[in-house]
Amino acid sequence: MDLDLRKLRYFVAVADRLHFGRAAEELHIAQPVLSRQIRALEHDLGTSLFNRDSHGVTLTDAGRQLMDDAGPLLASAHAVRRRVSASALGSRRLVVGFRAGIPVIPAARVFEARHPDVVVDVQRMEWDDQATMLLDGRVDVGYVRLPIDETGLRLTPLYTEPLMAVLPTGHRLAGKDEVSESDLAGEPLVWHGDASTQPTRRPHPDSGLRVRGVEEKLEHVAAGRGISFVGRSETVFYSRPDISYVPVPDLPPAQIHLAMAADRTSPLADDFFAAAQATAEVTAECGNYEMWQRANDAVSRHG
Amino acid sequence: MDLDLRKLRYFVAVADRLHFGRAAEELHIAQPVLSRQIRALEHDLGTSLFNRDSHGVTLTDAGRQLMDDAGPLLASAHAVRRRVSASALGSRRLVVGFRAGIPVIPAARVFEARHPDVVVDVQRMEWDDQATMLLDGRVDVGYVRLPIDETGLRLTPLYTEPLMAVLPTGHRLAGKDEVSESDLAGEPLVWHGDASTQPTRRPHPDSGLRVRGVEEKLEHVAAGRGISFVGRSETVFYSRPDISYVPVPDLPPAQIHLAMAADRTSPLADDFFAAAQATAEVTAECGNYEMWQRANDAVSRHG
DNA sequence: TCGGGCGATACCCCCAAGGTATCACCACGG
DNA sequence: CCGTGGTGATACCTTGGGGGTATCGCCCGA
Structure with a gap:
């Protein structure tokens, strides 16, 4: 039966x-x-x-x-079990997943203002588990990067951000204001599973290193084993002296979407959706390094 | 476990x-x-x-x-079982659900041109089972009318159509070119569960008749037990001598969306989606009674 | 021809899902 | 104050299915 x-x-x-x-x-x-x-x-x-x-x-x-x-x-089924267990503990809690570089704070603040009794928990996701974590209930709602298998998910576009090349500081192009994709054609690539930071088809897709998280990626680039690409916001949260970031304007920007499991109804998640959409501008702007510099300059001038 | x-x-x-x-x-x-x-x-x-x-x-x-x-x-779970059984029979078959008045033919033709080996099966849905039929796999893809609980569904807007008042032929407003909602304020209403054809809040929502399908609705209206509303396309496919349809321009139009279960991946359903989107204009136009009249006139003039 | 790998079969044990009979509790009427 | 009916829980039995081990049948390669 x-x-x-x-x-x-x-x-x-x-x-x-x-x-x-x-x-x-x-x-x-x-x-x-x-x-x-x-x-x-x-x-x-x-x-x-x-x-x-x-x-x-x-x-x-x-x-x-x-x-x-x-x-x-x-x-x-797993997600159902998880949610029931959570609500059994009476926990007023919302787990928000996010990909590296995407700040949850702006939306969380707005959300918590409306739901003072709910704790917003954050959980970092990687390219290869972002869909799974949403589907099996480990996160209730998540900021994801395209591409993603949207089977079973409900996606809402939030904003886009330009891609940046990740270069070792000593690289010949490290100081430039911008580079084009063709400038980097011959460079070995540190592969990220996430295709959003994989520009175009490379001749040997399985040559070079494959990494999972940003930190590993940066480590390899700093060690001179290749170059890579990240979304602009990651340059803010993962800045290191041995890494240089250079804009690559001719690459299509990365798309950030908000996602939740399609088979759910949750007023809390809906409200977080609203909060995230209301703060999309701010969230995107957090990834703008220039903005932070201007803010810092203003503070130091006045200090 | x-x-x-x-x-x-x-x-x-x-x-x-x-x-x-x-x-x-x-x-x-x-x-x-x-x-x-x-x-x-x-x-x-x-x-x-x-x-x-x-x-x-x-x-x-x-x-x-x-x-x-x-x-x-x-x-x-039910849907999974259903799909496995279907694919066990080796049946190349796509079940398309539709609400009364929405013609499947235009999209089905385009789809069958691309998939000559697949039989498009059609299945009429009512307001109260359209979501369930999509979720439990009785239909693979469906033309639905808003409002609908979109939990577990993936919706794509196709087109809108104006609402029409359904009046008995002898009604005082039956011959008019159009009526406003306020013209009908005092009339008893034949309720359809589908809120897309429920204009605004009526004082006594449980007074009057409740019906499930269009035919029953028309039957009651023809019998003079009340008036009702339908999407324009239904006036084409359910025209009867004892019923008059009159446009109600001040009501918001009905929205027709294409839907499928969100937890599925199916190349066939995707191609039908594409076909339906490509033929959305034609599909909408099939609901235009004036268009059919013009076409008939042209034929009779030439005949 | 023979041995090894792999899925199927045969035969055990035991737990859990089904049943019936009955209990414990409570509301309510006389 | 005490039956009485209704409701969910408990006790106990039967059976089917999920777990195990031992072994078979089959095919392939040495």
Whole structure:
């Protein structure tokens, strides 16, 4: 009658590896049990999900369809459990996710003014888990950078910011007012999974270093292992003496969106949405290094 | 470990009725079983979901939260099962839902030109099930009318159409070129659940007749039991001699959106989206009675 | 031809979901 | 003040399914 989420989880494990033995090991159950559970799921759905050839295990059409759907469904179930647990503790709390460089403070202030009893908790996200964290309820609402798989999400554009090249301070282009993409054509690239900071197709997409967070990226660039790109706001919050940032005006700007799980209704999250949209200008301006300099200059002149 | 969807379904039954015995009856299980299952669910979630006072059963905060989330989750699970079954049959088929008066043909033609092997199936929806049908997979993509609860849905605006008053042919205003809302202020109203055709607040919202489909609405209006409103396109597809339609320019127009479940990824549905957006103009124009008259006149002149 | 890898089968145990009978509690009427 | 009916919880039984181990059947490569 009802879909069995345990079996679904087992199915995902097998479909990921296309190998019953290793999937069973991963799930900490015996292989025959897994075989039987998958058979039961197939019986339940009235169709076979795997082709068991002598050459190995492959997905059927139905299996592929189930694979597409299983992830979001399991994530939703996880999110439900998480939210119920949270509301059981009576916690008036909103978890806001953000990508590196995006300040949550402006919107949080406005939000907390309207909801003095709610604590805004922040949680940094990376390119490869921003969607998952929203879908499985680890964050209630998040500032995300495009591109993102918007399956199961509700996105609202907030603002854009220009991209900057990340160069070691000693680099030949380090002092320039701006560079073009072609100026950097020959440089080795420190890859970030986030395609928003991947300008155009490079000849060898798997050559060079792959990093996950900004700090690692900067570390590699500072060590001279390559160059990279970041959104302008990151230059404010991650400034270091051995790194230079140079605008690259001919690259399309990075898009910052606000996102939440599409299958939810939450007055708190809605109000945070409103607060974030109201403060989008301010939030964007926080990423403007010139603005901070002008402000600092004004203070020091008056000091 | 995993949420048990059967227990979740049981929970919804109890929460709907706030009565264990009747919920058990509805579920076709014995009442003690239901009590035990709910206890197990509460234990699993680590919190109580119901307050069992001597005065009856009420939801706790956690229970309310779970109630908000349970419906969409169960609908998603249902949708997954449905889609897997469909793809098991190898059926290249896309089910398009539509509200009364909205022609699917223009978009379907464009879509079928690109996917000759896919059959476009159509399914009429009413105001009260349009969201559910999209969420539980009975339709893959749908033309919906606002307002709609967009939880779990992805909406794209297509076009708007003016509202028309529905009057019996003998009505004092039946022949007019247009009427204003105030002209109709005293008339009894045939209520449609769909608020898109409910102009402003009426003094007694539960007075008068309540209907579900257009045909029933027209039947009542024709019988002189009241007046009503519809989108302009419905006047084309539901024209009858005993009913007159009169434009009401001072009412805000009805909004037609295209919708699909947000937790899905489907190339077929995406292509239908594209086709529907490309043919939005034509689709809207199909609802223009004047256009059809001009076309008919041209044919008869030439015939 | 034979051994190794892999999924399926056979056969156990045990827990949980289903059932029935009954209890505990409370509101309410006589 | 005491039955009485309604409601959820408890006790106890049966059964199906999820967990395990041992083993088979099959195919492939040495």
